[in-house]
Amino acid sequence: xQTIHQWPATLVQPVGSPLSLECTVEGTSNPNxxxxxxxxxxxxxxxxxxxxxxxxxxxxxxxxxASRPQDRQFILSSKxxxxxxxGFYLCAWTSGGIYGYTFGSGTRLxxx
Amino acid sequence: xxxxxxxxxxxxxQEGEDFTTYCNSSTTLSNIQWYKQRPGGHPVFLIQxxxxxxxxxxxxxxxxxxxxxxxxxxxxxxxxxxxxGTYFCAGRGAFGNEKLTxxxxxxxxxxx
Numbered sequence: 001x002q003t004i005h006q007w008p009a010t011l012v013q014p015v016g017s018p019l020s021l022e023c024t025v026e027g028t029s030n031p032n033x034x035x036x037x038x039x040x041x042x043x044x045x046x047x048x049x050x051x052x053x054x055x056x057x058x059x060x061x062x063x064x065x066a067s068r069p070q071d072r073q074f075i076l077s078s079k080x081x082x083x084x085x086x087g088f089y090l091c092a093w094t095s096g097g098i099y100g101y102t103f104g105s106g107t108r109l110x111x112x
Numbered sequence: 113x114x115x116x117x118x119x120x121x122x123x124x125x126q127e128g129e130d131f132t133t134y135c136n137s138s139t140t141l142s143n144i145q146w147y148k149q150r151p152g153g154h155p156v157f158l159i160q161x162x163x164x165x166x167x168x169x170x171x172x173x174x175x176x177x178x179x180x181x182x183x184x185x186x187x188x189x190x191x192x193x194x195x196x197g198t199y200f201c202a203g204r205g206a207f208g209n210e211k212l213t214x215x216x217x218x219x220x221x222x223x224x
Contacts, residue, residue: 041219044155100160101155
C-alpha cells in the first residue's frame with residue numbers, strides 16, 4: 001500500500017534561518033507531488049507541484065523553493081525565513097487524473 | 113483564475129441536527145472532490161463526483177454535483193461528535209487540468 005511521510009511534525013525557527021522540509025512517498029512510482037500551506041483556521045494554499053523528477057511548478061512567488069531530487073521525494077526549502085512563513089505545511093500526492101489527494105500529516109512551522 | 117467558494121464559513125449545530133455545506137465554482141468543473149480535516153489533523157479524501165447531477169452517499173453523508181457542474185453540496189444527517197472538523201470541496205478544471213482548487217472550507221462544530 002502507498003504511504004506518505006512528512007517530517008518534522010513541528011518546527012520552531014528564528015527569522016532569517018534556513019528551512020528544509022522533506023516528504024517521501026512509498027508504494028508508488030511517478031506520483032504527482034504537491035506542497036500546500038495552511039494558515040491557522042484558513043484554507044489550503046498551493047505552493048508548488050511536481051509531475052516528475054526535476055519538474056517544479058510554482059504557484060505563489062515568495063522566498064520558498066521546492067525540489068524533487070528523486071521520484072518519490074519532494075523538498076520544500078527557504079534560505080531565510082520570514083515571520084509570514086509560519087503555518088501548517090502539507091505535502092500531498094496523487095497518481096494523477098481523477099484520483100484524490102493523499103496528504104501527509106503535516107509540519108507546523110512557527111517562525112519567531 | 114478558478115475560484116471555489118464555500119458557505120457557510122462556520123456552522124455550529126446541536127448533536128443530532130443536520131448540516132449542509134455548499135460549494136460554488138467560478139468556472140465549470142470536470143470533477144469535484146470532498147475532504148475532511150479533523151482539528152489538528154490533515155485533510156482526508158472523502159469522495160469524488162464526476163457526472164452532472166451525480167449524487168453519492170456514504171452512510172449519513174450525501175454528496176451532490178450540480179447539473180451545470182459548477183456547484184456541489186455535502187449534507188450530513190443527524191450529526192455526531194465525530195463529524196467535527198473542516199470540510200473542503202476541491203474542483204478540477206473542465207479541461208483536465210491536473211491541479212485541484214480547494215474551496216475555502218466550512219468548519220463544523222457540534223454542541224453535545
